[in-house]
Amino acid sequence: MRTFTRFGVTAVVALVAVALTACGSDGGGAQGGENRPKVRLALDWTPNVNHTGIFIAQKQGWFEEAGLDVELLPYNNTSPDTLVSSGAADFGISFQDSFSFSKASGADITSVMAIVQHWATAIAVRGDRTDIKTPADLDGKTYGGFGAAYEEPKMREVIKNAGGKGEFETIVLGTAAYEAVYAGEADFTEPFLNVEGVQADLRGTPFKTFSYTDFGFPDSYNVILVGKTPWLAENSDTAKKFVQAVQRGYQFAAEDPARGAALLAEADPAAFGEQEMVSRGVKMMAEEYLLDANGVVGPQTAEIWTGLSGFLYDSGVLAGPDGSPLTERPDFSTWFTNDYLAPSP
Numbered sequence: 001m002r003t004f005t006r007f008g009v010t011a012v013v014a015l016v017a018v019a020l021t022a023c024g025s026d027g028g029g030a031q032g033g034e035n036r037p038k039v040r041l042a043l044d045w046t047p048n049v050n051h052t053g054i055f056i057a058q059k060q061g062w063f064e065e066a067g068l069d070v071e072l073l074p075y076n077n078t079s080p081d082t083l084v085s086s087g088a089a090d091f092g093i094s095f096q097d098s099f100s101f102s103k104a105s106g107a108d109i110t111s112v113m114a115i116v117q118h119w120a121t122a123i124a125v126r127g128d129r130t131d132i133k134t135p136a137d138l139d140g141k142t143y144g145g146f147g148a149a150y151e152e153p154k155m156r157e158v159i160k161n162a163g164g165k166g167e168f169e170t171i172v173l174g175t176a177a178y179e180a181v182y183a184g185e186a187d188f189t190e191p192f193l194n195v196e197g198v199q200a201d202l203r204g205t206p207f208k209t210f211s212y213t214d215f216g217f218p219d220s221y222n223v224i225l226v227g228k229t230p231w232l233a234e235n236s237d238t239a240k241k242f243v244q245a246v247q248r249g250y251q252f253a254a255e256d257p258a259r260g261a262a263l264l265a266e267a268d269p270a271a272f273g274e275q276e277m278v279s280r281g282v283k284m285m286a287e288e289y290l291l292d293a294n295g296v297v298g299p300q301t302a303e304i305w306t307g308l309s310g311f312l313y314d315s316g317v318l319a320g321p322d323g324s325p326l327t328e329r330p331d332f333s334t335w336f337t338n339d340y341l342a343p344s345p
Helices: 049-059 080-086 096-104 151-161 174-183 193-202 229-234 236-255 257-267 275-289 302-314
Strands: 018-020 037-042 069-073 091-094 109-116 123-126 142-145 169-172 207-210 223-228
Touching: 037 080, 037 236, 049 109, 049 193, 049 236, 049 257, 049 275, 080 091, 080 096, 080 109, 080 223, 091 096, 091 109, 096 109, 096 223, 096 302, 109 229, 109 236, 123 174, 142 151, 142 174, 151 302, 193 207, 193 275, 223 229, 223 236, 229 236, 236 257, 236 275, 257 275
Parallel strands: 037 069, 037 091, 142 169
Antiparallel strands: 018 069, 091 223, 109 223, 123 207
């Protein structure tokens, strides 16, 4: 997650690791207190509404009910994909686009749950930019980006699909990108609508946004839960209990966003103290992003994986372990699994 501030907590504030204690054991995974299986989850940023289901599961005691000792690893400059692949974490919060680069380069990880079923990000400009009516108007403008290899191909494709040439300048601004758009240092950027978008509205500086899919770009599992592939196989019972507790948390938020937002604020008051922002963010997730076509949290399909990840391969930006572009199209159906989710009702 990329932002300048989140719920009043600046990005430089370190999150203290939270140990979620429980009882019981299923015999798998590293052992925590009283021989409980220990599960380490690497966050992608400081706590924000994309983590709603995790904190709800903690607050409701569902990790404890599953007999797990869960530890949330605070965000650092090492990506969750890398932490999970190296064995420093068992699970991590990731994104389909960044996961695609990690997987192509040899990361031994598998997506086990779609947390956000659709793009929750969008192309954004200042709300008062009357000269920018469609992405085609972004030709010749400046993109405030984050330095990821997938950003420019995506922006270029959307602009071209809207009738433009796909020609623009990029400056890497990282967490300052959102402020830079309003300061006139950049013309467009890519916020999470349920986080930075809500924040911008509340402070009276709303964004004008353009959805990628409105211009023929593939949809995406914007936020995913990933696990280390061999660990999943060796600790399948523990993995199922953990994934299903997380899934239960997000399903709760989808069905009762008001209560979900309240539980989120109770779980970490320091991070989620701005209740209006939390309430709006969770409500937006529940209404637009958490549920699949069958009203369920979590399932993934080969169609979505092949769409976005296939576009990245076709664009020639996916590189193998040696740093050279992939020459053989991956079997994207092997990049994810639904096996650890709760059975569909």
